[in-house]
Amino acid sequence: MAASISLSQIRDLMGLPGEGEGDSGVVFSRVSGLDDAGPEAVVFAQDETALAKALVSGAGLILGPLAANGGRVAGVKNPKYAFAVVGRWLEGDGEGVIHTSATVGAEAQVAEGTSVGAGAVIENGAVVGKHCSIGSNVTVYGCVRIGERVLVQSGAVLGAMGFGYVRGEDDCYVRFPQQGTLVIENEVEIGANTTIDRGALGETRIGSGTKIDNQVHIGHNCLIGKNVIIAAQVGISGSCVVGDGVVMAGQVGLGDHVTVGPGVILGGASGVFPGKTLEGNGQMFMGVPALPLKDYLKSTARLRRLK
Amino acid sequence: MAASISLSQIRDLMGLPGEGEGDSGVVFSRVSGLDDAGPEAVVFAQDETALAKALVSGAGLILGPLAANGGRVAGVKNPKYAFAVVGRWLEGDGEGVIHTSATVGAEAQVAEGTSVGAGAVIENGAVVGKHCSIGSNVTVYGCVRIGERVLVQSGAVLGAMGFGYVRGEDDCYVRFPQQGTLVIENEVEIGANTTIDRGALGETRIGSGTKIDNQVHIGHNCLIGKNVIIAAQVGISGSCVVGDGVVMAGQVGLGDHVTVGPGVILGGASGVFPGKTLEGNGQMFMGVPALPLKDYLKSTARLRRLK
């Protein structure tokens, strides 16, 4: 929201008590790595080792461990988190420019403060909330409703028809109606070339705060919870239910009608067969089919012990 | 082809005998789920349980089990299939509009009744048949011939150069010529952000009626049969041959020069090593490397039995 930030503002932002040294109207204009940090830069040091390196950099302010508070160091509970928060604050909400080469349908609604990149297409009927960023060459079909402060990176396709077919007696397939909607709640972020299909008859929904990496596929009628993390190339088949706070590593695959309970963690390239349910807040699953971590480790250890 | 359909027309469409009750010129304008079904809506009920729910909805017509024929219920052999057929009929063939922001080469041929979405690119030399729908931001290279009633969803790339390189003695790779063609037969449907490469010297071919989901990759010189189902994120390497009626679940991978016989079913995330052949109409394969289902189940059971 601003091009610079003071230590007082940082303390407010992080809910930190007291007044730190060095806060005499000095402002910082960017976050950076150590290599190119000048007096205008905020860096972070997650522990004592990192702090020693940060102190010999030219950084104006170091977000560091609580115990190191003082001088150039602002001590916070989680320096990396504080660094991300300051970076996000300095980034602001974007300029809200619709590129002249974008196609925004006359009956599409794009709220103020939302940017639409070159070559992007927002079809008639689509609704995009405030302060969103829609990247270049993105397609938003007409059945999509997007909340506020949503980021969609280049090449993503939102609201295409899902993959539902019914086989006839002549062995030919007829498409099941794909006339539902796709709802993307606030603060969702979506990676490049990701595809999320609309519901067949009902809706597909992505809960608020959920972050989705590049080349993820989410099928029709999925209900994805809030603050879910979905890494690159994950594939979620139709009609899955994914609870709040779930974490899926790269290339995970869910068959259709899978339920993943809140807080479950799925390891890289693990897979869940159609119709199955995984439960356990904080429980990690691995493998194909996905097993609780200790069972997975046991089975791979067994295999290696065999002669 | 029309904005409404009568029960007589439905009976004709489904090849049903006789005249049902309730067919007195009443027409229906859409298919829908139960929740928002009014007198203008056709719904379906696959069995008796579903039928009980459908009967308390406001739907004008219920495609239901044969035994339940009468009143608001049109009894058919496969209600879900009938529902899909009616939905597809009501959807019609599209308006055949080429968006002003699409780029259609002066030497490309786009037949009547074909729609081309915003930002789509049809290069010189490409041929697109009648009543196709080419989505927004799709790219069709000049080497591509597309049949009739083909659906290509947004962001798909058809006819790019395949991945063929020859290594020199200097460890550098030189691209093998990629100057062939891609032929897409009638009624093929292709999902968002899917990529299908042209042949290197010969052709890549997708047989009629084949349905391909989002983010599928099909390499150069593949020959895909008719009425094949390919779910999301499947990867098919170069020079594979896939028979008619094959079904591949999500994230399946085929190495190059693989042959999959007609009617084979590949389970989710299964993989076939280069040069292998799988045969068996209706036979399901699972795992990496893919084994017949009973062998796969045996091997996973063995692993769990070990102490």
Add this chain to the structure above:
Amino acid sequence: MAASISLSQIRDLMGLPGEGEGDSGVVFSRVSGLDDAGPEAVVFAQDETALAKALVSGAGLILGPLAANGGRVAGVKNPKYAFAVVGRWLEGDGEGVIHTSATVGAEAQVAEGTSVGAGAVIENGAVVGKHCSIGSNVTVYGCVRIGERVLVQSGAVLGAMGFGYVRGEDDCYVRFPQQGTLVIENEVEIGANTTIDRGALGETRIGSGTKIDNQVHIGHNCLIGKNVIIAAQVGISGSCVVGDGVVMAGQVGLGDHVTVGPGVILGGASGVFPGKTLEGNGQMFMGVPALPLKDYLKSTARLRRLK
């Protein structure tokens, strides 16, 4: 660079000694397969069997085994390689046309001889070197520097923000700053709908001569070496280091902070867990987690031997 090539030029190109028969000013205008080869065409025959077929084709020149040199046959060490080199030479460097529907930022630099396809977007700040080919609907973010003779096929997204988030105590995620760069060195080739993210604070780098297939994902801060082969749908998480000459088959997955030593070969769909290192020039690894080939084969054999 030219529309035709003589046998003398081919001999120069391949570093071949002597003057072959049949080199009397005759020129060839294209490479082709046997089926449609006329006197203007160069074909190749990798061995004696292939040569017998090639000799009955109408090809003007056959690149064949050394021992077969003479007449229509130019004997070379590796006929397929020679064929690729001749084909690449005939293809030339492209026309250097920027399509009128492309969006090239006023502060982007695109060097002479570089083509930019329809609907492609080159953002302000991006630098693209000489004789590149940027396909239709490609997006190049402003943080990207591309070398010379780089090929980027349609729909690829270069330089998007990486997937880095920090979780707060309120279970919400805040994006870690993604303000670094992406450097693509000379002669890199990138497939359709592939995505390569910029560095978070530092850089992502793709070494010269590396070839990347369709739908590959490369995360933030990865350092990919020279002459690396990355087949379709490979996923490389953030901060991986991949050595020169590595080969990755389709659908391979690397967790974050993985190191793959020079010359390592990863079999199809194999996976490496976060933080691991694989070493061994010419060593093949398979499976999830990836094991040296002989260990992988042993473990799958054990499993089948069990009763």
